[in-house]
Amino acid sequence: MKPQYLLILFLLLVADIFAYTEVTALIRQPSDASVILGVALLAVLILVNYITIRYCLSKLNA
Numbered sequence: 001m002k003p004q005y006l007l008i009l010f011l012l013l014v015a016d017i018f019a020y021t022e023v024t025a026l027i028r029q030p031s032d033a034s035v036i037l038g039v040a041l042l043a044v045l046i047l048v049n050y051i052t053i054r055y056c057l058s059k060l061n062a
Contacts, residue, residue: 002059005059008052008056009053009056016045022041023038
């Protein structure tokens with residue numbers, strides 16, 4: 001096992017927790033612009049997670 005990729009996955013988990021709290025705070029605001037920004041950031045968060053996890057898993061299996 002390559003510890004640097006496991007560290008990246010662990011740091012991604014920690015960053016996800018902080019990012020998700022920010023996204024939910026934006027979505028709960030009454031402003032339409034805040035909700036749209038929150039949904040857009042959630043989509044970016046999902047995309048970044050997918051790319052990072054696929055990259056790390058490909059390197060761990062190699």
